Amino acid sequence: MQPYSLTVDKFLDHAAKWCGDGQIVQADAGQVVRRSTYRALRERSNRLSGALEALGLRFGDRIGTLAWNTQYHLETYYAAMGIGLVCHTLNPRLTIAHLAKMINEAEDRAIAASADLMPLLRELGPLCPTVEHVILMDDGLAATELQDSDPPRIWPYEALLERYGAPAKWGDFDENAAAGLCYTSGTTGQPKGVLYTHRSNYLHAMRALQADAIGLAGNDVVLLAVPMFHANAWGLPFAAPAVGAKLVLPGRHTDGKSLAALIRDEGVTVAVGVQTVWMGVVDHLDAVGGELPDLKRVLIGGSNCPEALIRRMEERLSARVQTSWGMTELSPMGTIAPSDAAPGDAQASGRPPMGLDLKLTDANGATLAQQRGVVGHLKVKGHSVLDRYFKAESDALDEEGYFDTGDLASIDEAGNLTISGRSKDLIKSGGEWINPTEIEAIVGCDPTIGAAAVIGRLDAKWGERPVLIVEPRQGRDIDPEKLIGALRGKVADWWIPDQIVEISSMPLAATGKIDKNRLRSDYENGKMEAKRLRR
């Protein structure tokens, strides 16, 4: 059969040729600020490739991006990957030290950044000697305005495109070439780089397009509320053009008011983001009223979502909620619950779509004899799963070629996955394991609780004992005895936390997950400014 290199530039080529009028909409705080089409975006993107070549960037070089979900960012994805540069997405919410470490390890030769992140860039500049060029994504900047700082040379995006933009040859290289680089969030250790290839991204997008996964059609309108700076934004920058779906990019702001306006005004049918983002939309609608008539499906990921919350979302949004599980090392999609899953199955994250396989092992890595109905350590295998971290010296796989997710999970008889915690978060008390996630799920159902986390504290007698840390919902008072009462009978008595600590606001990692490392360290160092509710 014909040779056909699985390179991601083919997605935008296909969209431009076959769905050329398909729209890309970029907003800022819920207001549309830019509209383009796949045809126009392909043309601009391709000319930006030419400009990057003119700056001296060559096949295999890394180019960092520090940007929100914008048309510029999407153009930069394709401009870089189309000519074999590695698009190294950086999370603007990380610390300067973390960002500098990533940029230096990746040896980024250029950085394309949202203009509002200029202060961050000024701090990064002296720390990152490999960066020769900075491209500022804002069409309001004049060509000459920022030419004085050299090196790095600073280019307004439109000026660069105007001066050096030229048609470039896309693709036509080995599909195993690197396409993207993204660092893990580092909530459970040092951030590590994951190097995606064209082939892994291409196959990941095709996996996402299966009906039981994201299943986009050409007449869908997709709101991308997961950040493009992390893990390919679920691969949707590839999957949406593959089918020609209209793509709505919210910019920097993903508050409930902004997103509700966008969903309504742009006729969004499929919305993708973490649970807290959609709860913001629900809260906003509850406060001001209004409906989102075109919305059909809401895809959530990032953490387990209590069933009561799912029901509340489904009722208020009149849309189906699809839960999912993934991670940076999986490109990032793992499993996703089909849109027609029974309501009772809502907490599970679905079966693995074709192209991904799962197994459960014990703590020593031995495959469990029983793979259904028991909790084990989750290992994964597939065409879009990491084998070796960027610049690592050995593979991160077991003898059967599976990658350790660090998650604890169970799989039901029908093959549906339920994540039940992180192996590193387990608390060992009296030689037995306590799973914080189970306690958090029960406590999280209490209407006075905004967020809950259970960590282990050192204990002379038991080794470790669980501490429950809670953040109240706004304007609510927490009754510690009621929380303990809710746990009785649902978890073993010795799992019940000895202490309950109330804090005003949970520390979050840059990806929005609760930062348990920080919680543990604050607690241990006595830095937790908190009301101790119990003991």
Place this chain on the structure above:
Amino acid sequence: MQPYSLTVDKFLDHAAKWCGDGQIVQADAGQVVRRSTYRALRERSNRLSGALEALGLRFGDRIGTLAWNTQYHLETYYAAMGIGLVCHTLNPRLTIAHLAKMINEAEDRAIAASADLMPLLRELGPLCPTVEHVILMDDGLAATELQDSDPPRIWPYEALLERYGAPAKWGDFDENAAAGLCYTSGTTGQPKGVLYTHRSNYLHAMRALQADAIGLAGNDVVLLAVPMFHANAWGLPFAAPAVGAKLVLPGRHTDGKSLAALIRDEGVTVAVGVQTVWMGVVDHLDAVGGELPDLKRVLIGGSNCPEALIRRMEERLSARVQTSWGMTELSPMGTIAPSDAAPGDAQASGRPPMGLDLKLTDANGATLAQQRGVVGHLKVKGHSVLDRYFKAESDALDEEGYFDTGDLASIDEAGNLTISGRSKDLIKSGGEWINPTEIEAIVGCDPTIGAAAVIGRLDAKWGERPVLIVEPRQGRDIDPEKLIGALRGKVADWWIPDQIVEISSMPLAATGKIDKNRLRSDYENGKMEAKRLRR
């Protein structure tokens, strides 16, 4: 990222592990004769691989199949491909001479055949010296019954499985290895072999699974009424297990009564076959009444379908009809109309799904400057498109790497393809082209017409002139002047056929298409036993 060879055995592995209880149902004349699950089918298939190895078959060897849509045939697909044998599907409706030629060219070392095709095998035996083993697919045969003819040695399938069945190692070889071999139908020339690879079949299945293409979900029930002996049966033997959909195999009989019973009894949601098959179901339901409440979508392919027929099918079946276009050389799926296409678009065959590209050229192969709204010669490119026929000495591609489909087609502004004829069927009259397909479509709308074909006859003055050949619908009389009247004003006057010939039954090629080669030869040799209605 992890190594992952795109081999088709992974589809059945995935189904067995993640949708192990998913059903495979085999029928005969509308009655279910066998039920299995993906788990059981995987186990039997894999043991059959072991048996094939025990017979001495080795990686790269060809094994022919002469069989209907049965569980045995499906098991043989995977048993062969899983260990790198090439599954060479043969059409039992071809002539002995054609079959022998294909078997000999492919050097098939074994043939697995439906037991009811034993008479065919007895004729083929002496003509096919490379065939060492025959496997008869019927569980009613005793182990010893047919051991006397040697060589070729004849094995009842179940006896072979019992005697030599053993677990075999699947996959784990290069994804570019050959998986299947199928010959073109030969309606427009000598049959030519198309060698599918594991990679092309894998990627084809993922392309088919896109929402705007076949878009199967795990809770779908698929009736496979396209033959497994031709062009991978639309790739559904791969796509259905990929998602764990229940698969209904009708066996030999695809008459309306049998299929209606199966659709109703097995809860079929998606039915795939050529138009005539579904018209048979409609006619049956019209005659005896009844509804098919679970049926949602009917996918048709093989020829253009008049809009009135589509409407009739959609109304009677209460299901959406998706038109499509494909060919053996495309694995076979080309384009497919999305299930939500507007009714007016029903005649178009949809946009190419991601992984396939189209272009239109003139008769000399030059790309048309205007690609929309004009008729041109259709060329295609993609990961599941042929580059070189089996044992051919050169590629069948143009300089840009596109394959010539031999079809004439147009593409509308939205990118939807409409096939408007075969380039070889065009009639050149007075130096200008007449397209028979346009005439046939108009004539075919007449309620007295069962089938219509236009061929060219030699003409001293004009070069060629069109002859209309018609088969009446049962019990109807054809009025030639009415047919001519219907054409006036819709086609140029000089396109109107000089002759109308009525025949009792159209000659069909083995794939069910009208055999125009035969029509032309019968007409020219004066062999056409026919009523001449005009002139």
